[in-house]
Amino acid sequence: MLQSRHNEGRPASSFPSGEESPNSYIFENWFDSKLARYQKVISDLVVEIDDPTQLSPAECSALVSRVADANMVIYQCRRTDVDQNSILQLAQQIGLRQLDANLGANATGLTEIRVRQTARLQRYIPYSARRLNWHTDGYYQPPSRRIRGMLLHCMRDADGGENFFIDHEIVFGL
Structure with missing residues (x-):
């Protein structure tokens, strides 16, 4: 019989007792599984790919599984002549099909x-030389x-700065 480590002595598949919320019980089980997968993959986020226009089954699987486990993946192209069409083809292959036509x-x-010199875009931090801080995108959009x-695809190595990434579900769960 499987045992839940949160509810000692009770089968993991049984419904929570009256003292605990069913939602908290479901969340704890989900989060434990999520955290275990995250901890396993977080130190191995980089997937090397040969050609973004034609991912091998192994490359595609590695990209998708890391996103499933950590809500992120970092890919590194061996091919250096990557253009916008290549990026669109890569996105299609991993399930990103509907682009948000932003400003x-x-x-x-x-x-x-x-950095953009147009007044319309200069006021937005990603198009300026200002530091980009804690950032999410799309929270203001209707469902x-x-x-x-x-x-996000880097066309050339950045000069200076640092990046920190974290799975928002991990932050929420902690």
Whole structure:
């Protein structure tokens, strides 16, 4: 018989007792599983890919599984001539199909995050030389346009600065 470590002596599949909320019991079981997967994969987020336009089954599986376990993945292209079409094809292969045509998007629907001189975009931190702090995207959108995934591709190595990434579900659960 399987035992839950939160409710000693009671089968993991049984319904919680009256003292505890069913929602907290379900959440704790979900979070324990999530945290175990996260801890296993967080030190191995980088997936090397040969050609973003044609992922191998192993590359695609590695990308998708890391997103499932950590809500993020870092890919490294061995090919150096990656253009916007390549990025769109990569996105399609991993299930990112509907682009959000934001104010900074170009004709392809992609957005280049870089310093822009136009007054319209300069007021937004990603298009300025100002430091980008704690950031989420899409929280202001109605449910029909909610941002459910992002693909960030570095065209060239950055100069200076640091990046910190964390799975929002881990933050919420702690």
